[in-house]
Amino acid sequence: MLNAEMMYRQAQQLLPELIHIRRHLHQWPELSFHEFETSAFVAKRLHELGVRHETEVARTGVVGTIGHGEGPVLALRADMDALPIMEESQVSYRSRREGVMHACGHDAHTAMLLGAAMLLKPLEDTLPGRVKLIFQPAEEIIGGDGYSGAKLMVEEGVIDDVDAIIGIHVDPTIPAGSVGVRPGPMMAAADRIEIDILGKKAHGAYAYLGTDAIVLAAQVIMAAQTLISRRIPAVQEGVITFGEIHGGVRDNILSDRVHLTGTVRSFDPAIRDQLERELEEVVSIVKKMGGDYRYRYVRGNPSVINDGQLTGFVARVGKQMLGADKVVEASKTTGAEDFSWYMQRTRGAFVKVGAKAPQWEESRSLHTSTFDIDEHALAVGAALLAQSAIRWLQEYDADRWRMAQE
Ligand SMILES: [Zn+2]
Ligand SMILES: [Zn+2]
Incomplete structure (x- = not known):
């Protein structure tokens, strides 16, 4: 041998x-x-x-x-x-x-x-x-x-x-x-998120008459980043990246829909479960603000x-x-x-x-x-x-x- x-x-x-x-x-x-x-x-x-x-x-x-x-x-x-x-x-x-x-x-x-x-x-x-x-x-x-x-x-x-x-x-x-x-x-688990934030159209000059999906999306994006910094233990790692954002039709019309896609990376399977669950909780804040949402978390490679x-x-x-x-x-x-x-x-x-x-x-x-x-x-x-x-x-x-x- x-x-x-x-x-x-x-x-x-x-x-x-x-x-x-x-x-x-x-x-x-x-x-x-x-x-x-x-x-x-x-x-x-x-x-x-x-x-x-x-x-x-x-x-x-x-x-x-x-x-x-x-x-x-x-x-x-x-x-x-x-x-x-x-x-x-x-x-x-x-x-x-x-x-x-x-x-x-x-x-x-x-x-x-x-x-x-x-x-x-x-x-x-x-x-x-x-x-x-x-x-x-x-x-x-x-x-x-x-x-x-x-x-x-x-x-x-x-x-x-x-x-x-x-x-x-x-x-x-x-x-x-x-x-x-x-x-x-x-190497990390790599998952895909697809989110639709739904609001209500109005004239941009009379924003109080509608629900601005772009403002709702902004809240979601910023809050999502706090999952990594404030919800998972500091010794654990992860990253949430929104790679796409689409919404609105012109400058003075309140947008009633924003589409977001992103990637979520993590190592520990329990952290992965937590991010999937808590990311939806973050997205759901739009309901409290008069909006609605669709949330899809697509698991990729572990x-x-x-x-x-x-x-x-x-x-x-x-x-x-x-x-x-x-x-x-x-x-x-x-x-x-x-x-x-x-x-x-x-x-x-x-x-x-x-x-x-x-x-x-x-x-x-x-x-x-x-x-x-x-x-x-x-x-x-x-x-x-x-x-x-x-x-x-x-x-x-x-x-x-x-x-x-x-
Ligand atoms: Zn490759
Ligand atoms: Zn390769």
Whole structure:
């Protein structure tokens, strides 16, 4: 069996091929739930490797399995979708699809997981359990039916037999060659609010004859901000942002309707419940002022809360592989990630793979038109996934993991 350093060396030998895969995917990005060519590419690669797999899982996803029979099951997850962004870099492998770009590094995640498959497949007969390779579509959106790729994977039962799951994401703030871990809350729950404030029309010169929906909306907006500062404990975090406000028709007509949309971010599930409930209480003040309202709170991705034990385990593998100083603390952010849907069903660790090149003075931010990675990260991600899978299956002890879960 390979030790961590040997695994990393093997992954580095695969690096030219992983770069080739990543650049191919980078040039042909596809939007969420439209990853047709990407998933066909993944399926073809798995077929060539002799990895048994299913296609059209969660619409455009692919799920491969390495290992046989009974024993524990570890899932490794990569996402595959791109973003509606016009790439501005002039690199040779820039996007060839106008207005679509792998600006979140999902091309790299897909290449890393294929790399892990290449590393694991020759060891298949020695694995004391199974590794599920989840190539997931649509991380970036929540469709009109409320589903993102991960939520659909869970709904289709992909992780019903899974004992733990590890996901990776490139991080442009961490140097390539390092990985970032963080036990506990790491990324926020992201919910959407849609509010209509209803008043009564009147001439703007005779405001007392109507109910001004714009003034009511102003009260609501200001009061909503006090939920964060005065209603949740100061040691807890959250943010309420109204991103849209529409109302009124002209300068001297009292508006009878204001439409607001916004996003609510939180980490603790109890705080999330509280914000949903108390935000409606805030909106309802308009009734006391002669108005009315409609309130819709649409839950998006839950928060990413990393399992402490599993995260510690991946950190240990990372240290063995890269050196103790190469495992750093990942930051906690109010961004969201649909990996959290898997975590509702099984213990999970979401791990950041450093992707900042040493010569870059500033990091290339995710979701921007100039995003790029240091491709050395591909070998780190592939080796970390593969070695974590092997070690986890070897060390798995149902009683120990069950105890830790309670
Ligand atoms: Zn993204
Ligand atoms: Zn992403």
